Amino acid sequence: MSDESEVLTGAEALMRTFVDAGVDVCFMNPGTSEMHFVAALDRVPAMRGVLTLFEGVATGAADGFGRIAGRPAAALLHLGPGLANGLANLHNARRARTPLVTVVGEHATFHQQFDAPLQSDIAALAGPVSGWVRTSSSVVGVGADASAAVEAALTPPGGVATLIVPADLSWSPGAAIGRPPGPRPLLSVDAMSVTGATTALRTTKSALLLGGAALREPGLTAAARIAAATGARLLCETFPARLERGAGLPAVERIAYLPELATQQLAGLDTLVLVGAAEPVTFFGYPDTPSRPAPTGCVTHVLARPGDDAVAALEALADDLGARDPAPVAPAGSLTDPTGALDVTSFAAAIAATLPENAIVVDEANTSGVAVPAATAGAPRHDLLTLTGGAIGQGPPVAVGAAIAGGDRPVLNLQADGSALYTMQAWWTQAREGLNVTTVLLNNRAYAILHHELSKVGAVAGGTRAKAMLTLTDPTPDYVHLARGMGLTAGRARTADDLVKLLRHAYTEPGPHLIEAVL
Incomplete structure:
Protein backbone atom coordinates (compact mmCIF):
# COMPACT_ATOMS: atom_id res chain seq x y z
CA MET A 1 0.00 0.00 0.00
CA ALA A 176 -5.26 5.70 -7.23
CA ILE A 177 -5.34 2.26 -5.68
CA GLY A 178 -8.77 0.66 -5.90
CA ARG A 179 -10.62 -0.51 -2.83
CA PRO A 180 -10.47 -4.33 -2.43
CA PRO A 181 -13.78 -5.96 -3.29
CA GLY A 182 -15.86 -7.37 -0.47
CA PRO A 183 -16.72 -11.07 -0.07
CA ARG A 184 -19.21 -12.43 -2.58
CA PRO A 185 -21.51 -14.93 -0.84
CA LEU A 186 -22.87 -17.95 -2.64
CA LEU A 187 -26.56 -17.86 -3.42
CA SER A 188 -28.65 -19.42 -0.67
CA VAL A 189 -30.42 -22.76 -0.76
CA ASP A 190 -33.91 -22.79 -2.26
CA ALA A 191 -36.27 -24.71 0.05
CA MET A 192 -38.62 -25.65 -2.80
CA SER A 193 -35.70 -27.17 -4.74
CA VAL A 194 -34.79 -29.27 -1.71
CA THR A 195 -38.38 -30.48 -1.30
CA GLY A 196 -38.66 -31.34 -4.99
CA ALA A 197 -35.38 -33.28 -4.90
CA THR A 198 -36.54 -35.21 -1.84
CA THR A 199 -39.73 -36.24 -3.61
CA ALA A 200 -37.86 -37.26 -6.77
CA LEU A 201 -35.29 -39.32 -4.89
CA ARG A 202 -37.96 -41.13 -2.86
CA THR A 203 -40.33 -41.90 -5.72
CA THR A 204 -38.28 -42.28 -8.92
CA LYS A 205 -35.14 -43.97 -10.17
CA SER A 206 -32.71 -41.09 -9.78
CA ALA A 207 -29.11 -39.97 -9.97
CA LEU A 208 -27.30 -37.00 -8.47
CA LEU A 209 -25.11 -35.21 -11.03
CA LEU A 210 -22.44 -33.16 -9.24
CA GLY A 211 -20.27 -30.30 -10.45
CA GLY A 212 -18.30 -27.35 -9.09
CA ALA A 213 -17.91 -27.12 -5.32
CA ALA A 214 -20.01 -30.27 -4.85
CA LEU A 215 -16.95 -32.27 -5.98
CA ARG A 216 -14.90 -31.30 -2.92
CA GLU A 217 -14.93 -33.46 0.23
CA PRO A 218 -17.89 -31.79 2.07
CA GLY A 219 -20.11 -31.99 -1.00
CA LEU A 220 -19.06 -35.53 -1.86
CA THR A 221 -19.70 -36.65 1.72
CA ALA A 222 -23.22 -35.21 1.81
CA ALA A 223 -24.01 -36.59 -1.65
CA ALA A 224 -22.77 -40.07 -0.72
CA ARG A 225 -24.98 -40.08 2.38
CA ILE A 226 -27.94 -39.19 0.18
CA ALA A 227 -27.11 -41.90 -2.35
CA ALA A 228 -26.71 -44.52 0.37
CA ALA A 229 -30.06 -43.60 1.92
CA THR A 230 -32.06 -43.47 -1.31
CA GLY A 231 -30.32 -45.83 -3.73
CA ALA A 232 -29.66 -42.95 -6.09
CA ARG A 233 -26.59 -43.15 -8.30
CA LEU A 234 -23.73 -40.69 -7.80
CA LEU A 235 -22.40 -39.10 -10.99
CA CYS A 236 -20.26 -36.13 -11.89
CA GLU A 237 -19.48 -34.06 -14.96
CA THR A 238 -17.42 -35.68 -17.72
CA PHE A 239 -14.62 -33.15 -17.28
CA PRO A 240 -14.72 -31.64 -13.78
CA ALA A 241 -12.73 -28.50 -13.06
CA ARG A 242 -11.53 -29.97 -9.77
CA LEU A 243 -12.47 -33.31 -8.24
CA GLU A 244 -11.17 -34.58 -4.90
CA ARG A 245 -10.79 -38.35 -5.04
CA GLY A 246 -8.85 -41.35 -3.77
CA ALA A 247 -8.82 -43.54 -0.68
CA GLY A 248 -10.96 -42.24 2.19
CA LEU A 249 -13.24 -40.16 -0.03
CA PRO A 250 -16.63 -41.06 -1.52
CA ALA A 251 -16.27 -42.37 -5.05
CA VAL A 252 -18.20 -40.71 -7.87
CA GLU A 253 -18.64 -41.97 -11.41
CA ARG A 254 -17.80 -39.55 -14.23
CA ILE A 255 -20.19 -39.44 -17.18
CA ALA A 256 -18.46 -41.00 -20.16
CA TYR A 257 -17.14 -38.89 -23.02
CA LEU A 258 -18.31 -41.26 -25.74
CA PRO A 259 -22.05 -40.73 -26.34
CA GLU A 260 -22.87 -44.43 -26.64
CA LEU A 261 -21.28 -45.10 -23.23
CA ALA A 262 -22.95 -42.06 -21.63
CA THR A 263 -26.30 -43.27 -22.96
CA GLN A 264 -25.72 -46.67 -21.36
CA GLN A 265 -24.76 -45.02 -18.04
CA LEU A 266 -27.93 -42.99 -17.87
CA ALA A 267 -30.30 -45.64 -19.21
CA GLY A 268 -33.32 -46.31 -17.00
CA LEU A 269 -33.18 -43.04 -15.06
CA ASP A 270 -36.41 -41.19 -14.37
CA THR A 271 -34.83 -38.13 -12.71
CA LEU A 272 -31.45 -36.43 -12.89
CA VAL A 273 -30.86 -34.09 -9.93
CA LEU A 274 -28.38 -31.38 -10.91
CA VAL A 275 -26.10 -30.06 -8.17
CA GLY A 276 -23.75 -27.36 -9.46
CA ALA A 277 -23.71 -29.07 -12.86
CA ALA A 278 -25.38 -28.55 -16.20
CA GLU A 279 -27.55 -31.10 -17.95
CA PRO A 280 -25.25 -33.49 -19.85
CA VAL A 281 -25.00 -33.20 -23.62
CA THR A 282 -22.74 -34.95 -26.10
CA PHE A 283 -19.58 -33.10 -27.10
CA PHE A 284 -20.53 -33.18 -30.77
CA GLY A 285 -23.56 -33.79 -32.91
CA TYR A 286 -23.38 -37.18 -34.63
CA PRO A 287 -25.58 -38.74 -37.31
CA ASP A 288 -28.42 -40.74 -35.75
CA THR A 289 -27.26 -39.96 -32.19
CA PRO A 290 -29.28 -37.86 -29.70
CA SER A 291 -27.51 -34.78 -28.35
CA ARG A 292 -28.80 -35.56 -24.84
CA PRO A 293 -27.61 -38.92 -23.51
CA ALA A 294 -30.30 -39.07 -20.80
CA PRO A 295 -33.22 -41.31 -21.78
CA THR A 296 -36.36 -39.84 -23.29
CA GLY A 297 -38.68 -38.79 -20.50
CA CYS A 298 -35.94 -38.37 -17.91
CA VAL A 299 -36.69 -35.22 -15.92
CA THR A 300 -33.95 -32.86 -14.77
CA HIS A 301 -34.42 -31.30 -11.35
CA VAL A 302 -32.12 -28.42 -10.38
CA LEU A 303 -31.14 -28.58 -6.72
CA ALA A 304 -28.33 -26.03 -7.07
CA ARG A 305 -27.20 -24.02 -10.07
CA PRO A 306 -23.55 -23.13 -10.66
CA GLY A 307 -22.91 -20.31 -8.21
CA ASP A 308 -25.46 -21.55 -5.67
CA ASP A 309 -24.24 -22.96 -2.37
CA ALA A 310 -24.13 -26.56 -3.61
CA VAL A 311 -22.67 -27.96 -0.40
CA ALA A 312 -25.36 -26.35 1.75
CA ALA A 313 -28.01 -27.60 -0.68
CA LEU A 314 -26.72 -31.18 -0.41
CA GLU A 315 -26.56 -30.99 3.37
CA ALA A 316 -30.11 -29.62 3.51
CA LEU A 317 -31.28 -32.41 1.23
CA ALA A 318 -29.55 -35.02 3.38
CA ASP A 319 -31.28 -33.62 6.47
CA ASP A 320 -34.64 -33.57 4.71
CA LEU A 321 -34.18 -37.22 3.76
CA GLY A 322 -32.92 -38.22 7.20
CA ALA A 323 -29.70 -39.45 5.60
CA ARG A 324 -27.50 -39.41 8.67
CA ASP A 325 -25.43 -42.58 8.29
CA PRO A 326 -21.72 -42.10 7.55
CA ALA A 327 -20.90 -41.81 3.86
CA PRO A 328 -19.31 -44.85 2.21
CA VAL A 329 -15.78 -44.09 1.03
CA ALA A 330 -13.30 -45.66 -1.37
CA PRO A 331 -10.98 -48.10 0.45
CA ALA A 332 -7.23 -47.91 0.05
CA GLY A 333 -6.29 -50.06 -2.90
CA SER A 334 -3.82 -52.90 -2.84
CA LEU A 335 -1.50 -51.22 -5.31
CA THR A 336 1.37 -53.23 -6.77
CA ASP A 337 3.99 -52.22 -9.30
CA PRO A 338 3.20 -53.51 -12.78
CA THR A 339 5.86 -55.24 -14.84
CA GLY A 340 6.30 -56.21 -18.46
CA ALA A 341 4.88 -54.54 -21.54
CA LEU A 342 3.71 -50.94 -21.39
CA ASP A 343 0.10 -50.53 -22.53
CA VAL A 344 -2.89 -48.51 -21.34
CA THR A 345 -3.58 -50.97 -18.50
CA SER A 346 -0.04 -51.23 -17.13
CA PHE A 347 0.38 -47.48 -17.60
CA ALA A 348 -2.64 -46.81 -15.36
CA ALA A 349 -1.38 -49.34 -12.79
CA ALA A 350 2.01 -47.60 -12.67
CA ILE A 351 0.38 -44.23 -12.09
CA ALA A 352 -1.72 -45.63 -9.25
CA ALA A 353 1.13 -47.56 -7.59
CA THR A 354 3.45 -44.54 -7.44
CA LEU A 355 1.09 -41.60 -6.89
CA PRO A 356 2.22 -39.52 -3.89
CA GLU A 357 -0.12 -38.42 -1.13
CA ASN A 358 -1.88 -35.08 -1.76
CA ALA A 359 -0.82 -34.89 -5.39
CA ILE A 360 -2.49 -32.73 -8.02
CA VAL A 361 -3.20 -34.70 -11.19
CA VAL A 362 -3.68 -32.68 -14.38
CA ASP A 363 -5.24 -35.10 -16.84
CA GLU A 364 -4.98 -34.51 -20.58
CA ALA A 365 -4.14 -38.12 -21.39
CA ASN A 366 -7.25 -38.39 -23.57
CA THR A 367 -7.63 -41.82 -25.22
CA SER A 368 -4.55 -43.42 -23.64
CA GLY A 369 -5.68 -42.53 -20.12
CA VAL A 370 -8.95 -44.45 -20.27
CA ALA A 371 -7.93 -46.91 -17.53
CA VAL A 372 -6.54 -44.32 -15.09
CA PRO A 373 -9.78 -43.37 -13.22
CA ALA A 374 -10.52 -46.96 -12.16
CA ALA A 375 -6.89 -47.71 -11.33
CA THR A 376 -6.52 -44.67 -9.07
CA ALA A 377 -9.84 -44.95 -7.22
CA GLY A 378 -8.03 -46.40 -4.19
CA ALA A 379 -4.80 -44.45 -4.65
CA PRO A 380 -3.74 -41.83 -2.07
CA ARG A 381 -5.96 -38.76 -1.96
CA HIS A 382 -5.43 -36.34 -4.80
CA ASP A 383 -7.05 -33.52 -6.74
CA LEU A 384 -7.96 -34.15 -10.36
CA LEU A 385 -8.05 -31.27 -12.88
CA THR A 386 -9.46 -32.14 -16.31
CA LEU A 387 -9.95 -30.69 -19.79
CA THR A 388 -13.10 -28.72 -19.03
CA GLY A 389 -13.70 -27.02 -22.36
CA GLY A 390 -12.23 -29.60 -24.70
CA ALA A 391 -9.69 -27.18 -26.21
CA ILE A 392 -6.52 -29.27 -26.22
CA GLY A 393 -3.17 -27.97 -25.04
CA GLN A 394 -4.42 -27.36 -21.51
CA GLY A 395 -2.30 -29.87 -19.56
CA PRO A 396 1.24 -28.37 -19.47
CA PRO A 397 0.15 -24.79 -18.64
CA VAL A 398 -2.50 -25.83 -16.11
CA ALA A 399 0.22 -27.87 -14.38
CA VAL A 400 2.32 -24.68 -14.12
CA GLY A 401 -0.43 -22.75 -12.38
CA ALA A 402 -1.46 -25.66 -10.17
CA ALA A 403 2.14 -26.15 -9.01
CA ILE A 404 2.52 -22.48 -8.07
CA ALA A 405 -0.81 -22.44 -6.24
CA GLY A 406 -0.15 -25.79 -4.57
CA GLY A 407 3.19 -24.87 -3.02
CA ASP A 408 4.93 -28.10 -2.02
CA ARG A 409 2.26 -30.38 -3.47
CA PRO A 410 3.56 -32.69 -6.24
CA VAL A 411 1.91 -32.21 -9.62
CA LEU A 412 1.49 -35.00 -12.16
CA ASN A 413 0.54 -34.08 -15.72
CA LEU A 414 -0.79 -37.03 -17.73
CA GLN A 415 -0.32 -35.73 -21.24
CA ALA A 416 -1.25 -36.97 -24.70
CA ASP A 417 1.49 -36.45 -27.26
CA GLY A 418 -0.55 -34.54 -29.85
CA SER A 419 -1.94 -31.97 -27.44
CA ALA A 420 1.45 -31.52 -25.74
CA LEU A 421 2.74 -29.96 -28.95
CA TYR A 422 0.25 -27.12 -28.60
CA THR A 423 1.77 -25.70 -25.42
CA MET A 424 5.05 -27.45 -24.70
CA GLN A 425 6.54 -23.98 -24.12
CA ALA A 426 5.13 -24.47 -20.61
CA TRP A 427 8.01 -26.85 -19.90
CA TRP A 428 10.42 -23.91 -20.12
CA THR A 429 8.39 -22.03 -17.51
CA GLN A 430 8.33 -25.12 -15.29
CA ALA A 431 12.14 -25.24 -15.44
CA ARG A 432 12.61 -21.52 -14.93
CA GLU A 433 10.37 -21.51 -11.86
CA GLY A 434 11.77 -24.79 -10.49
CA LEU A 435 8.32 -26.38 -10.27
CA ASN A 436 7.79 -29.93 -9.02
CA VAL A 437 5.83 -31.10 -12.06
CA THR A 438 6.18 -34.59 -13.45
CA THR A 439 4.85 -34.94 -16.99
CA VAL A 440 4.11 -38.41 -18.30
CA LEU A 441 3.77 -38.02 -22.03
CA LEU A 442 1.87 -40.88 -23.66
CA ASN A 443 3.42 -41.37 -27.06
CA ASN A 444 1.16 -43.29 -29.41
CA ARG A 445 2.35 -41.19 -32.35
CA ALA A 446 -1.15 -40.10 -33.36
CA TYR A 447 -4.16 -37.94 -32.69
CA ALA A 448 -5.79 -41.17 -31.60
CA ILE A 449 -9.18 -39.72 -30.65
CA LEU A 450 -9.65 -38.51 -34.22
CA HIS A 451 -9.44 -42.05 -35.59
CA HIS A 452 -12.60 -42.75 -33.58
CA GLU A 453 -14.24 -39.46 -34.54
CA LEU A 454 -13.55 -40.01 -38.25
CA SER A 455 -15.79 -43.07 -38.29
CA LYS A 456 -18.23 -41.75 -35.69
CA VAL A 457 -19.32 -38.82 -37.83
CA GLY A 458 -19.85 -41.14 -40.79
CA ALA A 459 -16.78 -40.15 -42.79
CA VAL A 460 -15.32 -42.87 -45.01
CA ALA A 461 -12.14 -44.02 -43.27
CA GLY A 462 -9.15 -45.96 -44.46
CA GLY A 463 -7.60 -43.79 -47.15
CA THR A 464 -3.88 -43.14 -46.88
CA ARG A 465 -4.28 -39.38 -47.31
CA ALA A 466 -6.88 -39.20 -44.53
CA LYS A 467 -4.75 -41.32 -42.19
CA ALA A 468 -1.76 -39.07 -42.79
CA MET A 469 -3.70 -36.17 -41.22
CA LEU A 470 -4.11 -38.11 -37.96
CA THR A 471 -0.58 -39.40 -37.35
CA LEU A 472 2.45 -37.78 -35.70
CA THR A 473 5.13 -39.58 -37.69
CA ASP A 474 7.51 -38.76 -40.55
CA PRO A 475 9.12 -37.34 -38.49
CA THR A 476 8.16 -38.52 -35.00
CA PRO A 477 8.90 -35.79 -32.42
CA ASP A 478 11.62 -36.65 -29.91
CA TYR A 479 9.97 -35.47 -26.72
CA VAL A 480 12.89 -36.39 -24.46
CA HIS A 481 15.26 -34.11 -26.36
CA LEU A 482 12.63 -31.38 -26.67
CA ALA A 483 12.09 -31.43 -22.90
CA ARG A 484 15.81 -31.48 -22.14
CA GLY A 485 16.26 -28.50 -24.44
CA MET A 486 13.81 -26.57 -22.25
CA GLY A 487 15.57 -27.49 -19.01
CA LEU A 488 13.70 -30.57 -17.81
CA THR A 489 15.13 -33.84 -16.60
CA ALA A 490 13.76 -36.31 -19.14
CA GLY A 491 13.76 -40.04 -19.84
CA ARG A 492 11.95 -42.64 -21.87
CA ALA A 493 9.92 -45.61 -20.62
CA ARG A 494 9.40 -48.55 -22.95
CA THR A 495 8.20 -51.02 -20.28
CA ALA A 496 6.03 -50.79 -17.19
CA ASP A 497 9.15 -51.40 -15.09
CA ASP A 498 10.83 -48.38 -16.71
CA LEU A 499 7.83 -46.18 -15.99
CA VAL A 500 7.62 -47.13 -12.31
CA LYS A 501 11.34 -46.50 -11.83
CA LEU A 502 11.28 -43.12 -13.56
CA LEU A 503 8.15 -42.00 -11.69
CA ARG A 504 9.61 -42.85 -8.28
CA HIS A 505 12.79 -40.97 -9.15
CA ALA A 506 10.89 -37.91 -10.40
CA TYR A 507 8.84 -37.65 -7.21
CA THR A 508 11.95 -37.63 -5.03
CA GLU A 509 14.05 -35.16 -7.04
CA PRO A 510 13.10 -31.44 -7.03
CA GLY A 511 12.25 -29.68 -10.24
CA PRO A 512 10.33 -30.64 -13.38
CA HIS A 513 10.65 -34.01 -15.08
CA LEU A 514 9.29 -35.51 -18.27
CA ILE A 515 8.82 -39.23 -18.90
CA GLU A 516 7.97 -40.28 -22.42
CA ALA A 517 5.86 -43.43 -22.15
CA VAL A 518 6.04 -45.26 -25.46
CA LEU A 519 2.81 -47.21 -25.92
Missing part, protein backbone atom coordinates in the same frame (compact mmCIF):
# COMPACT_ATOMS: atom_id res chain seq x y z
CA SER A 2 1.35 3.46 -0.85
CA ASP A 3 1.09 6.60 1.25
CA GLU A 4 -1.30 9.26 -0.02
CA SER A 5 1.50 11.56 -1.22
CA GLU A 6 3.00 8.96 -3.55
CA VAL A 7 2.37 9.54 -7.24
CA LEU A 8 1.33 6.34 -8.96
CA THR A 9 1.12 5.47 -12.62
CA GLY A 10 -1.85 3.51 -13.85
CA ALA A 11 0.25 0.33 -14.06
CA GLU A 12 1.44 0.69 -10.46
CA ALA A 13 -2.06 1.40 -9.16
CA LEU A 14 -3.41 -1.64 -10.99
CA MET A 15 -0.76 -3.97 -9.56
CA ARG A 16 -1.17 -2.65 -6.02
CA THR A 17 -4.92 -2.97 -6.29
CA PHE A 18 -4.50 -6.57 -7.39
CA VAL A 19 -2.14 -7.39 -4.52
CA ASP A 20 -4.46 -5.81 -1.96
CA ALA A 21 -7.28 -7.95 -3.38
CA GLY A 22 -5.25 -11.18 -3.11
CA VAL A 23 -4.21 -11.38 -6.77
CA ASP A 24 -0.45 -11.70 -6.31
CA VAL A 25 0.61 -13.90 -9.26
CA CYS A 26 0.69 -12.67 -12.86
CA PHE A 27 1.43 -15.02 -15.75
CA MET A 28 2.60 -12.89 -18.63
CA ASN A 29 3.72 -12.65 -22.21
CA PRO A 30 4.00 -8.86 -22.56
CA GLY A 31 4.82 -6.51 -25.43
CA THR A 32 5.37 -2.79 -25.94
CA SER A 33 1.95 -1.72 -24.67
CA GLU A 34 2.53 -3.62 -21.38
CA MET A 35 6.08 -2.47 -20.56
CA HIS A 36 4.95 -0.24 -17.70
CA PHE A 37 3.29 -3.23 -16.05
CA VAL A 38 6.59 -5.09 -16.36
CA ALA A 39 8.49 -2.13 -14.88
CA ALA A 40 6.00 -1.95 -12.00
CA LEU A 41 7.12 -5.39 -10.78
CA ASP A 42 10.14 -3.74 -9.17
CA ARG A 43 7.94 -1.25 -7.31
CA VAL A 44 5.36 -3.86 -6.27
CA PRO A 45 7.50 -6.76 -5.01
CA ALA A 46 4.49 -8.60 -3.59
CA MET A 47 3.37 -9.36 -7.15
CA ARG A 48 5.03 -12.49 -8.55
CA GLY A 49 5.61 -12.23 -12.26
CA VAL A 50 5.86 -15.52 -14.17
CA LEU A 51 7.10 -15.33 -17.75
CA THR A 52 5.64 -17.64 -20.36
CA LEU A 53 6.78 -18.09 -23.95
CA PHE A 54 3.27 -18.25 -25.41
CA GLU A 55 0.03 -16.55 -24.43
CA GLY A 56 -1.84 -19.87 -24.30
CA VAL A 57 0.55 -20.91 -21.53
CA ALA A 58 -0.16 -17.71 -19.59
CA THR A 59 -3.94 -18.16 -19.74
CA GLY A 60 -3.78 -21.90 -19.04
CA ALA A 61 -1.47 -21.35 -16.07
CA ALA A 62 -3.83 -18.73 -14.66
CA ASP A 63 -6.64 -21.27 -15.01
CA GLY A 64 -4.66 -23.94 -13.13
CA PHE A 65 -3.76 -21.47 -10.39
CA GLY A 66 -7.36 -20.39 -9.89
CA ARG A 67 -8.67 -23.96 -9.71
CA ILE A 68 -6.30 -24.85 -6.86
CA ALA A 69 -6.04 -21.51 -5.04
CA GLY A 70 -9.74 -20.63 -5.29
CA ARG A 71 -8.76 -17.04 -6.08
CA PRO A 72 -7.70 -15.34 -9.29
CA ALA A 73 -4.32 -15.04 -10.87
CA ALA A 74 -3.76 -12.44 -13.57
CA ALA A 75 -2.75 -13.12 -17.16
CA LEU A 76 -1.03 -10.17 -18.89
CA LEU A 77 -1.32 -10.26 -22.69
CA HIS A 78 -0.20 -8.05 -25.59
CA LEU A 79 -2.97 -6.37 -27.58
CA GLY A 80 -5.57 -8.28 -29.60
CA PRO A 81 -3.23 -10.80 -31.24
CA GLY A 82 -1.79 -11.75 -27.85
CA LEU A 83 -5.28 -12.24 -26.48
CA ALA A 84 -6.18 -14.29 -29.56
CA ASN A 85 -3.25 -16.62 -28.87
CA GLY A 86 -4.60 -17.19 -25.37
CA LEU A 87 -8.27 -17.71 -26.23
CA ALA A 88 -8.34 -21.52 -26.27
CA ASN A 89 -7.28 -21.83 -22.64
CA LEU A 90 -9.51 -18.91 -21.65
CA HIS A 91 -12.32 -20.96 -23.18
CA ASN A 92 -11.35 -23.87 -20.91
CA ALA A 93 -11.18 -21.52 -17.91
CA ARG A 94 -14.65 -20.16 -18.67
CA ARG A 95 -16.04 -23.69 -18.81
CA ALA A 96 -14.30 -24.46 -15.50
CA ARG A 97 -15.74 -21.25 -13.99
CA THR A 98 -12.23 -20.43 -12.82
CA PRO A 99 -11.72 -17.02 -11.18
CA LEU A 100 -9.23 -15.35 -13.54
CA VAL A 101 -8.37 -11.76 -14.46
CA THR A 102 -7.01 -11.09 -17.93
CA VAL A 103 -5.25 -7.76 -18.45
CA VAL A 104 -4.78 -6.85 -22.10
CA GLY A 105 -2.69 -3.88 -23.15
CA GLU A 106 -4.14 -1.58 -25.79
CA HIS A 107 -2.56 1.07 -28.01
CA ALA A 108 -2.31 4.51 -26.47
CA THR A 109 -5.61 6.37 -26.88
CA PHE A 110 -4.09 9.02 -29.16
CA HIS A 111 -2.60 6.29 -31.42
CA GLN A 112 -5.75 4.26 -31.99
CA GLN A 113 -7.09 6.57 -34.71
CA PHE A 114 -4.25 5.63 -37.06
CA ASP A 115 -5.16 1.94 -37.45
CA ALA A 116 -1.65 0.72 -36.69
CA PRO A 117 -0.76 -2.86 -37.77
CA LEU A 118 -1.60 -4.38 -34.38
CA GLN A 119 -4.88 -2.49 -33.93
CA SER A 120 -7.92 -4.74 -33.39
CA ASP A 121 -11.23 -4.92 -31.57
CA ILE A 122 -9.96 -6.39 -28.30
CA ALA A 123 -13.31 -6.24 -26.53
CA ALA A 124 -14.95 -8.24 -29.32
CA LEU A 125 -12.26 -10.91 -29.04
CA ALA A 126 -12.59 -11.05 -25.25
CA GLY A 127 -16.38 -11.19 -25.10
CA PRO A 128 -17.02 -14.87 -25.91
CA VAL A 129 -14.61 -16.13 -23.21
CA SER A 130 -15.28 -13.47 -20.55
CA GLY A 131 -18.14 -12.88 -18.18
CA TRP A 132 -17.02 -9.25 -17.73
CA VAL A 133 -15.14 -6.91 -20.10
CA ARG A 134 -14.13 -3.30 -19.53
CA THR A 135 -11.79 -0.83 -21.22
CA SER A 136 -10.28 1.73 -18.83
CA SER A 137 -11.08 5.29 -19.92
CA SER A 138 -9.02 7.40 -17.50
CA VAL A 139 -5.87 6.99 -15.45
CA VAL A 140 -7.78 8.03 -12.33
CA GLY A 141 -10.10 5.05 -12.71
CA VAL A 142 -7.58 2.29 -13.48
CA GLY A 143 -7.36 1.16 -9.84
CA ALA A 144 -11.15 1.05 -9.49
CA ASP A 145 -11.39 -0.86 -12.76
CA ALA A 146 -8.86 -3.41 -11.48
CA SER A 147 -10.89 -3.87 -8.30
CA ALA A 148 -14.07 -4.33 -10.33
CA ALA A 149 -12.33 -6.98 -12.47
CA VAL A 150 -11.35 -8.97 -9.39
CA GLU A 151 -14.86 -8.67 -8.00
CA ALA A 152 -16.33 -9.91 -11.27
CA ALA A 153 -13.98 -12.91 -11.37
CA LEU A 154 -14.94 -13.85 -7.81
CA THR A 155 -18.68 -13.33 -8.18
CA PRO A 156 -20.38 -16.76 -8.16
CA PRO A 157 -20.19 -18.88 -10.22
CA GLY A 158 -16.80 -17.29 -11.00
CA GLY A 159 -15.14 -16.83 -14.33
CA VAL A 160 -12.92 -14.78 -16.60
CA ALA A 161 -12.88 -10.99 -16.25
CA THR A 162 -10.98 -9.03 -18.91
CA LEU A 163 -9.63 -5.52 -18.35
CA ILE A 164 -8.24 -3.62 -21.35
CA VAL A 165 -5.79 -0.83 -20.46
CA PRO A 166 -4.53 1.67 -23.07
CA ALA A 167 -0.77 2.20 -22.84
CA ASP A 168 -0.94 5.91 -22.03
CA LEU A 169 -3.16 5.17 -19.03
CA SER A 170 -0.59 2.69 -17.75
CA TRP A 171 2.32 5.15 -17.99
CA SER A 172 0.52 8.32 -16.89
CA PRO A 173 0.69 9.51 -13.25
CA GLY A 174 -2.33 10.37 -11.14
CA ALA A 175 -3.82 6.92 -10.53
